Amino acid sequence: MFVRTKKVKTGGKTYEYYQIVKNTYKNGQSRQKVICTLGSVDDYDPEFADELADTLSEFTGKVTVLSSMDDCHHIWSKEYGSVYVLEKLWEELKLTDILSTYLQGRDFEFEVISAIKAMVFNRCIAAESKRSTFDWMNKDVHLPATEDLELHHLYRSLDFLIENKEKIENKIYDNLKNLFNLDVTVVFYDCSLIDMYGETPELIQYSRKGKPQALLSFVLSRDGLPISHNLLPGNTMDINTVIDAMQDLKKRYSIGKCIFVGDRGMVSREKLDALEDMNFDFIVGVKSNQWKEVKEEVLTTRGRYSKVSDNLKVKQKEIDGYRYIICYNPDQAERDRKIRESVIESLEEEIEGLDPDSKKAAELYGHKYKRRFLRKLKDGTLKIDRMQIRKDEKLDGKYILYTSTDEDELDKEEIASTYKKLSNIERSFRSLKSLQQMEPVYHHADRRIEAHVFICILAHLLERLMEKKFTKENLDMTAAKAFEHLSRMKLTKTELRDKKFLIRTDTTDEMNKVFKALHYQHPKRVQHITEG
Incomplete structure (x- = not known):
């Protein structure tokens, strides 16, 4: 339909009228049908068109007429793109179903899942304290399910979370296997010290760095997804955590033959023997002066290096059935x-x-x-x-790996590539916002510190799942960068006369790449609000 001006000659004069006309087709020919005459051009009253459109809006709900800009009010504008995508990832991992299982029979008067979700999302996007998170979720982002929460609800949700930590981790592990093809034929193990402030004597201890810290140990799958973690006193030596962590992994997840990958701080003959007793093969870094045979036999190994990549060459030396891989980075x-x-x-x-x-x-x-x-x-x-x-x-650019794997299982090039992935995962693990801004921790009870770390691990898991999808779709983008782009999508609550809408901003090319790689539809452009 369109508006046309109709000219009519009467008594030697020409009169002009506005008409709403619709094109129709009859017997293959186009004809114009007059829907409505709006009146003479000379006597046209714009308010008549407003009244007509307003009347039609009662039937369509899509037409709103503004007599002036005073009829249009923008109530608020909040970040939307990041939380929209995180909601999708959260539900894809079925975290709501997992938490709901352990909430059955619990008489909470508030939405525990919404509180946990808000804290996890905050670690991905803004990484603030719990008090600041409370302000953030109410003022800065569109999370309508959190509107009735109070600050103390966040702390009570932390208590619920840590009470059920192991059971929740187990369920997440099952979902990762079933939904995301989790690969645990290789597991990466690492530890990281976290600055702590508080008065609890258990976790906060003076570490090897001479600071009050706690020690976070974590296990990652072959593609870098966190599958378990533990928080220990800061004066715990990294090497003393390995066996307990791997025994716990075997017990909880019934993992069969598996390759343990750890850095130089995890190595001793005793620990490696214990790993083999548990049916773990291993790939570990060793120091150039750690064992006599490394200095006298391994580092003097003759022969040419074989190329793994432009910045990695390898050769190997076998001693007593174990292989040493000499790696060289030009x-x-x-x-x-x-x-x-x-x-x-x-x-x-x-x-x-x-x-x-x-x-x-x-x-x-x-x-x-x-x-x-x-x-x-x-x-x-x-x-x-x-x-x-x-x-x-003679040691410039060199490092030594020690492995119990058979050459038929992994050749020296694959050993080096697998170990290199540990350093890449460590770098990614510490660069992501959820963990980079984990510290310092100010909670004053062990259970709250442990729950805070669990929140950070859950946030990191969502980030890693996002990046895993990006890799699969050949999108070269980090989770942090994706959230930076998505944060520019805002949702505005707008009142047009007596009607209320939620209107999102347009997407950018970078946002479109993120949605395409994740296989998520864009959120609705306009949402009508019906308030009772």
């Missing part, structure tokens, strides 16, 4: 050389004419890295240790 070798040369150059200037009994001399010889290249003579004079420099030159 780029890292160049960085090692430049750092050492810079340190040596600085040291040569600092020790020239230096009084051997001075405070400066004592500081240099006690320095964590510089002392490596210093030699003290009988009179206390400091000299550059050229022999140590030559030893270090």
Whole structure:
């Protein structure tokens, strides 16, 4: 339909009228049918059209006529894109169903699941304290299910969460296997110290860094999804956590033969023997001076390297049925050389004419890295240790892996690639907002600290699931970057005369890439609000 001007000649004069006309087809020919005449052009009253449109809106619900801009009010505008996508991921993992299972028979007077969801989403998007999270969920984002929550409800939800931690983790593990093809033929294990503030004596202990901290240990699947975690006192040594964590994994998830991947801090002969007794193979990093055979046999291995990638070459040495993989990174070798040369150059200037009994001399010889290249003579004079420099030159860009796997199962190139994935996952794990901003933790009870960490782990799981989907669809984007793009989608509550709507902003090209990779439909452009 359209509006046309109809000219009519009468008594030698020409009159013009506005008409609403619709094109119709009859016998293959187009004809125009007059729907309504709005009146003479000269005498046209715009209010008549407003009244007509207003009357039609009672039937369609789609037409709203504004007499002036005073009829249009924007009540609020809130972030929408991020929470919309997180809601989809949350339900895809069936987290509501999991939490509902353990809420049965519990007489909570508030929406526990909504409170937990809000805290998890906040870790992904804004990472704030619980008090700030409460303000955020009410003022900054569109989470209508949280409207009736109070601040103390968040803390009570944390108590429920930690009471059921192991059972919830077990259910999540089952869903990851069934819905996301979880691969646990390889598991990555790591530990991270977290700064703590509080008065509880159990978790907050002075760590090897000399700070009040707790130790977070976590197990990741082959593709980096967190499947279990534990929080221990900060003075716990990383190596002492390995066996308990792997025994717990076997017991809870009935995992069969599996390859354990850990860094150099997880290694001792005793621990590796215990892992093999539990039917774990292992791939671990070892220090160049850790065992006698590493220094005398492994590092002197002759032969050419085989290429894994542009910045990784490998060769191997077998001793007593176990394999050592010598890894060489040319780029890292160049960085090692430049750092050492810079340190040596600085040291040569600092020790020239230096009084051997001075405070400066004592500081240099006690320095964590510089002392490596210093030699003290009988009179206390400091000299550059050229022999140590030559030893270090032979190690530039190299690191050693130790594995119990058979070559038929994984060749040396696959061993190196698998271990490299551990460092990539560690880097990703610590760079994501949910965990990067985990600390410092201010809760004053062990259970609250543990629950706070669990919230962070759940947030990280959603982020990793998002990134896993991105990888599958060849979208080179991190979860953090995706949330940055999605945060620009706002939802505005608008009143047009006596009608209320929720209207979202248009999507950008980057947002469209995210929705396409996740296979999610865009949220509705306009939602009509019916308030009782």
